Amino acid sequence: xxxxxxxxxxxxxxxxxxxxxxxxxxxxxxxxxxxxxxxxxxxxxxxxxxxxxxxxxxxxxxxxxxxxxxxxxxxxxxxxxxxxxxxxxxxxxxxxxxxxxxxxxxxxxxxxxxxxxxxxxxxxxxxxxxxxxxxxxxxxxxxxxxxxxxxxxxxxxxxxxxxxxxxxxxxxxxxxxxxxxxxxxxxxxxxxxxxxxxxxxxxxxxxxxxxxxxxxxxxxxxxxxxxxxxxxxxxxxxxxxxxxxxxxxxxxxxxxxxxxxxxxxxxxxxxxxxxxxxxxxxxxxxxxxxxxxxxxxxxxxxxxxxxxxxxxxxxx
Ligand code: NAD
Numbered sequence: 380x381x382x383x384x385x386x387x388x389x390x391x392x393x394x395x396x397x398x399x400x401x402x403x404x405x406x407x408x409x410x411x412x413x414x415x416x417x418x419x420x421x422x423x424x425x426x427x428x429x430x431x432x433x434x435x436x437x438x439x440x441x442x443x444x445x446x447x448x449x450x451x452x453x454x455x456x457x458x459x460x461x462x463x464x465x466x467x468x469x470x471x472x473x474x475x476x477x478x479x480x481x482x483x484x485x486x487x488x489x490x491x492x493x494x495x496x497x498x499x500x501x502x503x504x505x506x507x508x509x510x511x512x513x514x515x516x517x518x519x520x521x522x523x524x525x526x527x528x529x530x531x532x533x534x535x536x537x538x539x540x541x542x543x544x545x546x547x548x549x550x551x552x553x554x555x556x557x558x559x560x561x562x563x564x565x566x567x568x569x570x571x572x573x574x575x576x577x578x579x580x581x582x583x584x585x586x587x588x589x590x591x592x593x594x595x596x597x598x599x600x601x602x603x604x605x606x607x608x609x610x611x612x613x614x615x616x617x618x619x620x621x622x623x624x625x626x627x628x629x630x631x632x633x634x635x636x637x638x639x640x641x642x643x644x645x646x647x648x649x650x651x652x653x654x655x656x657x658x659x660x661x662x663x664x665x666x667x668x669x670x671x672x673x674x675x676x677x678x679x680x681x682x683x684x685x686x687x688x689x690x691x692x693x694x695x
Contacts, residue, residue, distance in 0.1 A: 383444035386451030388415035457562030463521035470525035506657035550617025554593030555683040572637035582646035584625030592676030617656025
């Protein structure tokens with residue numbers, strides 16, 4: 380099929396493009412590199428079924444795609460705090476443009492939303508029915524609230540024009556092709572541990588997170604896009620294995636054979652206390668569940684990071 384991936388030079392997008400090419404699809408990747416990198420698509424940039432367009436998706440462009448994965452958006456706090464207006468625009472104007480394209484082409488459409496739409500959740504774990512607890516004027520709102528608006532736009536295109544849409548709320552994902560210092564927990568900890576630098580924990584380390592390896596996430600995106608009974612549906616994709624931030628730091632130090640110490644710094648504004656996906660719906664409708672264990676995923680990620688950092692590291 381002819382498939383458009385916006386944000387295809389980013390962490391998740393580049394892993395998705397690779398998977399789509401492996402499955403025989405023709406891929407148009409559109410990215411303006413605001414947080415992505417050419418390095419992420421270098422391995423397949425000359426592939427005969429791959430086309431890259433450096434472009435901002437808030438601006439018009441033509442495509443005859445039959446399937447649209449709309450992933451473009453800064454995703455890490457470092458990215459969206461540096462580019463708050465661009466983040467709002469890509470999730471609102473950019474989403475509107477991609478929905479219009481889906482309408483014109485009669486294409487299948489998927490938007491990558493986020494667990495951040497649940498804000499600092501008052502319900503635990505979070506299922507798709509939970510409406511969230513978001514501060515609409517805080518520094519993170521450029522991301523949370525624009526993703527919420529993006530979801531609203533998608534559902535209006537579904538209700539008004541019967542476009543073949545689905546929303547995927549992605550929880551913390553990690554793996555190869557994530558930016559080394561993108562500010563998120565796993566890339567930060569691995570980079571610091573491999574360099575034997577102090578590991579920075581914001582807060583006392585007792586906040587909890589659940590993490591998903593990128594190949595599992597990509598499998599979930601594929602199933603959400605192509606499985607029956609997904610039109611107009613919302614799916615959480617994440618892990619139900621919950622650990623404290625301190626436990627992640629300790630595990631990464633161990634796997635990297637690192638001598639890093641742990642430094643505790645002031646919590647970031649509006650950083651949620653607990654985050655864990657309820658993925659019952661994805662299991663039931665998509666038959667999706669996590670395959671890669673946390674330790675295996677972390678080992679593969681550490682190996683990739685250590686090559687990128689270009690410094691020898693023994694994986695225990
Ligand atoms: P990323 O920053 O690595 O990738 C996003 C890509 O979108 C980048 O390559 C960036 O250059 C591109 N982009 C941004 N604005 C653009 C624009 N206006 N036009 C064209 N390209 C643009 O982030 P990621 O982690 O790969 O996230 C991908 C998607 O998944 C995002 O929509 C994000 O909100 C969502 N998500 C990711 C996570 C996670 O843990 N990684 C969690 C929840 C949701």
